[in-house]
Amino acid sequence: MKEALYIENGFWQSAGTLALRNALTEAGLRHGLRLVVRTNRDFLRPDSLRKLPGAALFWDKDLRLAERMERAGLRLFNRADAIRQCDDKTLTWLALRDSGIPMPDTLLCPMTFPNVGYTVTDFLQEAADILGLPFVIKQGRGSFGSQVYLAHSVEEAADILRPCAGEPVLFQRFIEESAGRDVRVYVVGGQVVASMGRVNLTGDFRANVENGGKPVQHAITPREEELALLACRLLGLDFGGVDLLYGKDGPLLCEVNSNAHFKALQSVSGVSPADAIAAHMMENIP
Ligand SMILES: Nc1ncnc2c1ncn2[C@@H]1O[C@H](COP(=O)(O)OP(=O)(O)O)[C@@H](O)[C@H]1O
Ligand SMILES: [Mg+2]
Missing domain, CATH: 3.40.50 (Rossmann fold)
Structure with missing residues (x-):
């Protein structure tokens, strides 16, 4: 033992x-x-x-x-560095932007101090010009969809952004084809162990189960598998949950979770990543 x-x-x-x-x-x-x-x-x-x-x-x-x-x-x-890069979506984007992994067009929000706030928000018009409206705003360190927003106007973007002062934030092109649906791929030790689709029929663009997304069975495509494995390898993850969006020309990387829960995934795929994680640890514990 x-x-x-x-x-x-x-x-x-x-x-x-x-x-x-x-x-x-x-x-x-x-x-x-x-x-x-x-x-x-x-x-x-x-x-x-x-x-x-x-x-x-x-x-x-x-x-x-x-x-x-x-x-x-x-x-x-996972290793501290891998957790760090996944825990903050702005760092994940920086780590993967030159990797060839397709991601939605992304801009990093200029940083302000928490006690100063966004005293000027003119850059939001620039973001809207580049990304179109609506565009997605994400706090770097959000999870369960709760810090991911859709801004339909520059004014709405400013209202969303104000309470995020001091936090890392990114702006992202809204991938309309993927509204309310995405794919979650679970990778352990350089192999895909399970995947699922998530479909949200409540009108919310976020597919997270916490926002009303329903897990559905998913037959993973070779391209989805390739992107998920590459992202985990480049981030140095022993295991991870990769979210993919449905882009016009194929899957896009949405985000990577270093400690993704797997209850919903297990319920539709019948596979628990726990055994793969334990086996991977047994192989790799010095
Ligand atoms: N650029 C985007 N275009 C369309 N939908 C998106 C986009 N980014 C995120 N989403 C939706 O929002 C959900 C939550 O975003 P995600 O980046 O995975 O953050 P979280 O860590 O909160 O899960 C995704 O699962 C996806 O359904
Ligand atoms: Mg997610």
């Missing part, structure tokens, strides 16, 4: 995170891997990183803890 830590967030715990932990710890045992559950609250003390297992399944976004653990010699799944 090998041993590794399972790190989860100590402040946000829900039925979903509990189910995830159970799925992963049980899959671990099936593969000879004991996952010892800890939260990011358990490592305040400077000496708390002594005498730990040599690896961790890091299911959190506490990047500072991830980096401390790596410096203490632990092999993290």
